[in-house]
Amino acid sequence: MDLKGKVALITGAAAGIGLAYSEELLKHGAKVSLCDIDSDIGEQIADELGAKYGRKNVLFCQCDVTDYPQYEEAFEMTIKVFNRLDIVINNAGVMNDRFWELEVDVNLNGVIRGTLLAYRFMGKDRGGQGGTIVNTASTAFARPQVSTPIYTATNYAVVGLTRAYGDQYHVNLTGVRSLVLCPGLTDTGLVKEIRKQLMSSEYEAAWQRDNANCKTQSSEHVGRALIEILTKGQSGSVWVVENGQAPREWRG
Ligand SMILES: NC(=O)C1=CN([C@@H]2O[C@H](COP(=O)(O)OP(=O)(O)OC[C@H]3O[C@@H](n4cnc5c(N)ncnc54)[C@H](O)[C@@H]3O)[C@@H](O)[C@H]2O)C=CC1
Numbered sequence: 633m634d635l636k637g638k639v640a641l642i643t644g645a646a647a648g649i650g651l652a653y654s655e656e657l658l659k660h661g662a663k664v665s666l667c668d669i670d671s672d673i674g675e676q677i678a679d680e681l682g683a684k685y686g687r688k689n690v691l692f693c694q695c696d697v698t699d700y701p702q703y704e705e706a707f708e709m710t711i712k713v714f715n716r717l718d719i720v721i722n723n724a725g726v727m728n729d730r731f732w733e734l735e736v737d738v739n740l741n742g743v744i745r746g747t748l749l750a751y752r753f754m755g756k757d758r759g760g761q762g763g764t765i766v767n768t769a770s771t772a773f774a775r776p777q778v779s780t781p782i783y784t785a786t787n788y789a790v791v792g793l794t795r796a797y798g799d800q801y802h803v804n805l806t807g808v809r810s811l812v813l814c815p816g817l818t819d820t821g822l823v824k825e826i827r828k829q830l831m832s833s834e835y836e837a838a839w840q841r842d843n844a845n846c847k848t849q850s851s852e853h854v855g856r857a858l859i860e861i862l863t864k865g866q867s868g869s870v871w872v873v874e875n876g877q878a879p880r881e882w883r884g
Pocket residue numbers: 643644645646647648649650667668669670695696697698723724725726727738768769770771814815816817818819820821822823
């Protein structure tokens with residue numbers, strides 16, 4: 633896929649994996665709409681990326697993915713500024729099973745909202761030009777993260793959502809392809825104080841076991857993997873990126 637001049641909207645773009653996706657897309661000539669709930673860091677990142685890759689190529693939209701009208705405004709603003717939309721990356725996520733309703737609302741419902749909006753604004757059946765949706769899930773969908781059952785469930789659901797919408801039936805209807813990228817353990821700010829993010833302090837032993845054989849990878853590695861997946865991923869495909877290795881397609 634030639635990314636030059638393409639426009640991508642990325643959620644959770646102010647930090648971690650979303651930031652790495654954004655920078656990698658800019659390096660390949662795309663324009664990015666950085667969407668994040670955190671406007672202080674978001675504006676700062678937009679300034680930094682703008683200075684590096686051209687101010688006209690970077691936009692920041694403050695947006696909470698749990699709030700449909702705000703999310704809708706981010707789509708409208710992106711299209712108003714860049715005049716097109718080609719790629720939607722539903723990446724914003726949290727990991728805290730103690731606040732499980734919020735976790736489900738961000739990690740699953742947020743992806744559903746982003747997907748519905750992507751079809752509305754890019755779907756050929758709705759007057760759009762078609763495009764690509766990339767969802768971020770986690771390797772926890774294939775190897776359950778025992779210490780965070782609810783976080784694991786949201787990732788299962790996102791993979792199921794992507795596979796169903798990724799079917800050729802929806803591609804024929806809308807001209808929109810859907811892919812899912814599942815990172816393994818990645819060095820980001822997702823875990824701040826694990827003790828407070830598990831449902832019970834007794835789950836800490838399970839957390840240690842969950843991560844025992846994993847090699848932490850950088851968010852930049854996941855960013856580079858996105859470009860490979862965008863280039864060769866068929867609609868409905870599921871991509872695992874873990875231990876700093878090249879992306880590999882998961883076939884069940
Ligand atoms: N870090 C890891 O080891 C892994 C992360 N993931 C997934 O990658 C995605 C990104 O996570 P990281 O970059 O690691 O986390 P991070 O915490 O570094 O970045 C997440 C970003 O999302 C934003 N965000 C949080 N709630 C939001 C909301 N309601 N609306 C809009 N933006 C919101 C945050 O402000 C932050 O900028 C998540 O979906 C996570 O589940 C998947 C596998 C492994």
